[in-house]
Amino acid sequence: MMTRKKVISTLTSIIAFSLVLTVTVSCAKKKDKNEGYEANILAMQDLLLSENLTEEARYGIIRKIATTYLSNKQNAELIVYLTDWVESHPQDKFNAYWLLMVAHSYMQTNEDPMAEFYFERIIKNYQDLEVEGKSVHFLCLENLIKISHNSDSRIKYFNQLINRFPSSVSITEMYMRLAREYENIGEWTKALRTYNMFLEQPDAASIQITDIPDAYNYAKTLIDFNKSPKDWTFRSLASLEAAIREAIYRYQPNRLDAMRSKVNFFAVSWKQDENASTGQVAFSMGNYMHGNRITCDKELIPGPTPNEAYLRTTGWTTMPTWYFYFREVNFPADPDIHGRWEWAGIYIGDML
The missing domain is CATH 1.25.40 (Serine Threonine Protein Phosphatase 5, Tetratricopeptide repeat)
Structure with a gap:
């Protein structure tokens, strides 16, 4: 009768033999596959040496x-x-x-x-x-x-x-x-x-x-x-802000209209996207100033980048709160204009 120790030793030997056999068979198959693959390549290369091969056959x-x-x-x-x-x-x-x-x-x-x-x-x-x-x-x-x-x-x-x-x-x-x-x-x-x-x-x-x-x-x-006169742009944010404040203070809607960007000026609510507007806004500022006292906050609100800023204003007809959106002009095609500032749009209502 085999002892437990002998049984374990026998099983270990069987497992080791099985692994060796598996590896040997696998290597043999791989070798056969490689030899068959290489023989196939060589056979095709020999075919290329055949005389009278057409270009298409080659x-x-x-x-x-x-x-x-x-x-x-x-x-x-x-x-x-x-x-x-x-x-x-x-x-x-x-x-x-x-x-x-x-x-x-x-x-x-x-x-x-x-x-x-x-x-x-x-x-x-x-x-x-x-x-x-x-x-x-x-x-x-x-x-x-x-x-x-x-x-x-x-x-x-x-x-x-x-x-x-x-x-x-x-x-x-x-x-x-x-x-x-x-x-x-x-x-x-x-x-x-x-x-x-x-x-x-x-x-x-x-x-x-x-x-x-x-x-x-x-x-x-x-x-x-590029085709526009670009005459609404300002040398700096400070000069743009000052001009806007003065036009509002002096109640000059025509001057405000002249200072708006003439390319893609937008007027949207905060939930809208200014890029989704349907063309140049054509309204006159006077229609929304008439009979109202418009006031501006004392300080600008910084934008999401250093190239943007907002001026909060109140007193407009219908929705009383408007944020004027200022941005730096990004137009390297014209070095004299690139880096100036423009009033690019209006966000209507309270800031979200």
Whole structure:
């Protein structure tokens, strides 16, 4: 009869043997799989040495080799194989496509600078070709826009998409994105011209662009402001405040009307969004001052940023409390105007 100690020893031996057997079988299967995979690659490479292969047949074999590498997540092997092939076969008309696969492989491994290098190389050095119904150059430009963070480069890519592939992109969106890049680098003449081209598109007012909310109003405000005389702006917040207070004190509604911003001036309640207003407010201040004594708080109320401020006023017809909203002008296109202050709107009712 086996003792408890012997039983435990026997069970331990059985478990250890089972683990060894499992590992051995697994390794054997993996080895068989690797050998089969490598044999498949070698067999296809041998096929490439066959005489009288058509270009299409050669394309099919190389693509099969490449996709085999990809399916086994061997991106490094794929890159070495395809770059070597392009180097040694400069006349292969599909070289642009092979380098496209190389660039995609770098993207998959988060090596965007290398991917950008190959996408650029394809566009500069290889004629475009269509593979499976898709333009290789178009795919390169699409991916370059995704991974590039340089505005000068992105401007070049957007212009190429607009000029070379107008039927494959939303021209309206391209104009907006191109204008934003011009704005980023301070090319205001080109930015404003491109914003204007955006506004001229039939779907500009309705288009929804990811990561650019309210694109239409943004562009329209810039263009309208650029075309305006801008004669309602003040050198400083203090000078704007003083002028407003004096006009109210002296009961000069026409002067107040003249001091309002002539681009997107709003009059909304605190629950509304000034950007959702339906165009330039056209009412006369005199309609709401008539027969009333308007007073102002002694101090301005700071805004949510240093570039904003409020002046609380009371005594207006209907809703008696109005907050005049002042803001610093943000318009680098005109250095003489940029940084001045304007009366941009009115919030009606008590502050929330």
